[in-house]
Amino acid sequence: MPLDPKVLGQALGEDLTLHSTLCRREAGAFQQALRGGSELVVACTQEQRLFAELAEQTEGVGWVPLKFVNIRETGGWSRDAWQAAPKMAALLAAARLPEPEPVATVSYRSEGRLLVIGPLEAAEKIAASVADVLQVTVFSTGGSGAQERRWPVLSGRVDRVSGWLGAFELAFTQDNPIDLDLCTRCNACIEACPEGAIGFDYQVRLDACTGHRACVKACEAAGAIDFTRDARSDTQAFDLVLDLRPQPAMLRHALPQGYLHLPPDSAPEVRLAAVLRLRELVGEFEKPKFFAYKQKLCAHSRNETVGCQACIDICSAEAISSDKSRQQVKVNPNLCVGCGACTTVCPTGAMSYSYPRPNEQGDKLRALLSTYAKSGGRDAVLLLHSQEAGRLMVEELGRAARVGTAQGVPANVIPVPLWHVASTGLELWLTAVAGGARHIAVLATSEEAPQYLDALRQQMDVAQALLEGLGYAGTHLSLLRCAHPSDLDQELQLVTRRLGAVPATPARHAVSGDKRATLELALDHLVEQARVRPEVIALPAVGSPLGTIAVDKDKCTLCMSCVGACPASALQDNTELPQLKFIEKNCVQCGLCATTCPEDAISLTPRLLLTPERRQPRVLNETQPYGCVRCGKPFGTLKAIEAMLGKLSGHSMFQGAALERLKMCGDCRVVDIYSAENEAKITDL
Incomplete structure (x- = not known):
């Protein structure tokens, strides 16, 4: 790698000494640094295990936190590696940030009770490979089993598999005449059946059985076959589930911890990985x-x-x-x-x-962009990728560039690993653009669910509309769908030619734990530095968290149900007058007001209003108050009371005095009813 200690040292604020074989011949320098007691960042992920072992074996050293960062495949191995020093400095600076604050954890406990669902032969082979560490139960779905019964075998119809690691529940219906728990696998029933309706899965194919019942007689000693037995439902608990059927029991993209699906056409290496994974899942586990x-x-x-x-x-x-x-x-x-x-x-x-928190993500992006610019880097591009499949693809691309079969990660593209690429959105992207990122590319591999990609596109459309509306020309966001490092190589070369404009002065505000506050801070900076400043920017109809509402005054009765429904205090009433007020800055476009309105009088319009009125209450509808006909006190709106009178005037229960009471406030209505009752009693006397 072409490394420039002067550039890296200036960016990090210290003198640097470069080592070429720090993990071998120059390991003493690493051990000497350990004795200093400070937190260490090792710019090599390939030898992470070796450095950890060296740290344990070094005498006189207590526990020293070690961090690792990859500057080789991400920058040092590329066609333009000689320009990558600012990026390397940025990656090193980000690696030196504090670890994310601890968060609450979720616990799992597995005692190794494994359920294998599938054909007997395949299920028993899997069971044999894990039986030394797991308690196996097989649910047979056909096939031929071994003569020796080594594990409990269930059969019937799987109704439901639910739960997670350590807490799975199998609900099934035993609807076959042969009870596998009683069956001794003597094969007498198979021999006796004239239709051949019983196979070596020891279940009766009822569509082939004609009712000779010779099998019942042959099984008389064991009593495992009973055609009069009613189908019975049952549930059993397991810690782990291995499903060998073509379709999984759970039709969702992200299967729960402890549930593994191995369809019949799985490659041998995939089956081996599943077996090894099952063997590891015994004990207590935690995740954030x-x-x-x-x-x-x-x-x-x-x-x-x-x-x-x-x-x-x-x-x-x-x-x-x-x-x-x-x-x-x-x-x-x-x-x-x-x-x-x-x-x-x-x-x-x-x-x-929560892990990492938004402010911690913001600190990382700010450290990357500020260090990159400080080191002389230009046209920064952030490549957001997952810590698993995305990271592996980036590293494979770097290795391909090293041998000349790819161009590698460009010098101005800064890889940013995330737990998952769907964990960042509009507010962090706009914060990054405000901080100087000229493009943000999100790498999608095969591990993302389809709905994630749809949501990311929608968020990108909103962000792009906002930036274009403010005059920031160019393309600021892209979703890269790549199945192979060569795909990523081509996409990154295109990305470096699709850069967007950024503010002349980068933003330095901190990212807040409050999503709306972060979004507003980013927008404020982008608006302040905008090339153009229109009064309003229209936003896409789907996915926008910004916008206004319109009220049909002819339909609205000012019942204020929308005010009670609004979670963001965007809609407000007036305690003095029948008024419906609205603060556009607070509106999140959730639609609760529209779905709550009994008159269907509200519609939503996504947009960003750039005039001061966005932060000020404005009246959407108002009307005259309706005064009580008895005391004159206002108790409703003229429109609402007139609408009620019009609807109830023809009802038999609201005639004469009863209709007149509808024009009274609550207090006067009670007084009037009480007075009428007393007058009736006096008349009777």
Whole structure:
């Protein structure tokens, strides 16, 4: 790699000494640095295991936190590596940031109770390879089994498989005449059946059976066959599930921890990996609780009316469900895989990403961009990729560039690993553009669910519309769908020619844990430095968290149900006058007001208003108050009371005095009813 210690040292604020064989001949320098006691960043991920072992074996050294960063495949191995020093400095600076703050964890406990669903022969082969560490139960779906019965065997119809690692539940119906728990596999029934309706899976094919019942007589000693037995439902608990059927029991993109699906056509290496994985899943495990939920901000439901359900629709693990009675959503932390897609599409910030937190992500982006610029880097491009498949593809591209079969990661493209690419969205992207990123490319591999890609495109459309509306020319965002490093190589060369304009002065504001606050800070900076400043910017109809509402004054009765439904206080009433007021800055375009309105008088319009009126209350509708006919006190609106009188005047229960009471306030209505009752009693006397 062409390394420039002067550039790197200036960017990091210290003198640097370069080592060419630090993991071998010059290992003493690494051990000497360990003795200093400070946190170390090692710019080599290939020898991560060796450096960790050296740290353990070095005498006189306590625990020293080690961090590792890859500057080789990400920059040092590329066609323009000689220009990559600013990028390397940026990667080193980001690696030196503090580790994310600890968060709550989700615990799993597995005792190794494994359920294998599939043909007997295949299931028993798998069982034999894990039986020394796992307690195996087989659910037979046909095939031929071994004569020796080594594991409990269930049969029938699988109704449901649900749960997660350590807490799976199998619900099934035993609907076959042969009970495999009683069957001794003596094969007498197979021999006795004249139709050949019984195979070596020891189940009766009822469509072929004609009712000779010779099998029942042959099985008289064991009593395993009973055609009069009613189908019975049962449930059993397991810690792990291996499904060998063509279709998995759970039709979702992100399968729960502890559930593995191996279709019949799986490659041998895939089957081996599954077996090894199962053997590891015994004991206690923890993972971060990736999300934080603030019910007060949630725009999902009010008064059991559903408005926004973006998080429910996008969750590929089906970990999020609706609880309308409590006016919120529920997240099952055991099913959550930490993709963060729910936090990206949430318009209010009620659902936020916890590990790392938004402010920690913001610190990382700011460190990357500021160090890159400080080191003389130009035209910064951020490449957001996942820590698994995305990272491997970037590294493979670097290795291909080293041997001359690819161009590699361009010098101005800074790879940024994320737990999942769906965990960042509009507010962080705009913050990065405001901070100097001329393009943000999101790498999608085969691991992303289709709905994630749709959501990312929608967010990108909104961001691009905002930037173009403010006069920032060019393309600022792109979604790269790549199946192979060669695809990524071509896409990155195109990306470097699709750069967007950025503010003349980069933003340096911190990213807040409040999503809306971060979005507003980014917009404020972009507007302040904008080339043009129109009064309003139209935004795409789908995915926009910004916009206004319109009220049909002819339909609206000012019942104020929309005010009670609004989760963001964008809609407000006036305690003094019948007025409906609106603050556009607060509106999240959740649609709860429109779905709640009994008169269907509200419509939504996505946009960004750039005039001061965006932050000021404005009156959407108002009318004259209706005064009580008895005391004169206002108790409703003229329009609402007249509408009510018109609807009820023909009803038999509201005639004469009863209709007149509808024109009274609540207090006078009670007094009038009480007075009428007393007059009736006096008349009777």
